[in-house]
Amino acid sequence: MKDYTLTTESNKSKLNNYFIKSIPFKGELLKPCPGTKGYICCGYQILNIGANCPLDCSYCILQSYFKDGGLRVFSNLEERIGEVITVIESTPERIYRIGTGEFTDSLALDPLTKWTSLLIPLFAERKNLILELKTKTTSIKGLIDSRHRRGIIVSWSLNSPFISERDESKSPSIKARLMAARKCQQEGFSLGFHFDPLVTHRGWQDQYLRTLELLAQYINPKAIVWISMGSFRYMPELKPIIRKRHPDTRILDGEFIMGLDGKMRYFKPIRIELYSYMRHHFESWDKDLGLYLCMESNEVWQQSMGWSPGKTEMLSDYLDARVRKFFG
Ligand code: SF4
Numbered sequence: 640m641k642d643y644t645l646t647t648e649s650n651k652s653k654l655n656n657y658f659i660k661s662i663p664f665k666g667e668l669l670k671p672c673p674g675t676k677g678y679i680c681c682g683y684q685i686l687n688i689g690a691n692c693p694l695d696c697s698y699c700i701l702q703s704y705f706k707d708g709g710l711r712v713f714s715n716l717e718e719r720i721g722e723v724i725t726v727i728e729s730t731p732e733r734i735y736r737i738g739t740g741e742f743t744d745s746l747a748l749d750p751l752t753k754w755t756s757l758l759i760p761l762f763a764e765r766k767n768l769i770l771e772l773k774t775k776t777t778s779i780k781g782l783i784d785s786r787h788r789r790g791i792i793v794s795w796s797l798n799s800p801f802i803s804e805r806d807e808s809k810s811p812s813i814k815a816r817l818m819a820a821r822k823c824q825q826e827g828f829s830l831g832f833h834f835d836p837l838v839t840h841r842g843w844q845d846q847y848l849r850t851l852e853l854l855a856q857y858i859n860p861k862a863i864v865w866i867s868m869g870s871f872r873y874m875p876e877l878k879p880i881i882r883k884r885h886p887d888t889r890i891l892d893g894e895f896i897m898g899l900d901g902k903m904r905y906f907k908p909i910r911i912e913l914y915s916y917m918r919h920h921f922e923s924w925d926k927d928l929g930l931y932l933c934m935e936s937n938e939v940w941q942q943s944m945g946w947s948p949g950k951t952e953m954l955s956d957y958l959d960a961r962v963r964k965f966f967g
């Protein structure tokens with residue numbers, strides 16, 4: 640892929656005041672999402688394409704992973720991607736749900752790195768995998784220019800307008816994200832949405848309803864493979880970083896308890912209230928949205944969703960079934 644290496648003299652580029660360094664990556668490119676101890680996870684695979692993100696959301700866990708604030712993209716991705724294809728081809732009976740949006744935004748740097756033009760032709764159309772590109776941006780040109788559609792899920796992270804304006808201030812508005820999603824839908828892509836982190840704040844019910852109304856206005860639910868929900872949670876060491884880097888945020892207001900995985904979370908009744916409220920409104924829009932919870936307990940699943948997969952393997956099966964329904 641010609642354009643992958645950033646071409647400034649020092650091999651560094653600047654975006655949103657970040658320096659982007661292009662370096663070879665020596666670790667494992669494809670890894671199972673570590674999930675979190677004591678909760679039901681989704682059995683996702685992470686494809687490592689870069690480290691850190693220019694969107695700088697106040698709640699982002701990456702602030703504690705990459706303390707120097709530097710952005711890195713991996714210059715040897717093209718060279719090494721064959722390793723991933725070999726793994727996938729060696730287990731044809733298994734469905735791989737692969738995402739690139741865990742350690743960076745999947746599309747924020749795409750205009751520079753052209754990740755989509757490397758990954759989509761290699762990953763699309765393969766029977767046993769889907770590639771999920773998770774973003775808060777409107778950088779969809781690389782997708783639209785591609786001739787592939789099958790096996791690609793383009794996903795947007797959404798939040799309430801209040802949280803979007805204050806805590807995702809370097810990302811496009813919710814409306815702009817949904818307009819990009821609609822364009823992708825019109826161009827034949829399947830979509831996903833992630834409401835994570837759901838945050839309690841004054842008037843959160845009306846605020847989230849505004850986002851759900853926009854979602855219904857712009858998107859045809861029939862193209863939605865899944866919608867996930869997760870409530871705000873954080874490792875204790877992230878709190879002072881958030882306080883220092885985002886002094887105006889309100890996301891740390893309220894009470895939290897330490898969960899089974901050592902992360903601070905809302906009390907269970909609050910999490911159940913958040914998910915139940917969202918589920919009620921999702922289901923009054925469409926009953927077949929592939930709703931699921933990210934890193935939640937059996938009890939919270941039962942009380943908010945009315946059922947529970949019970950364990951990670953069963954949530955994996957549920958999401959694999961969604962993949963088969965959309966892509967055969
Ligand atoms: S878009 Fe995602 S990866 Fe980027 S800063 Fe926000 S939460 Fe972190």
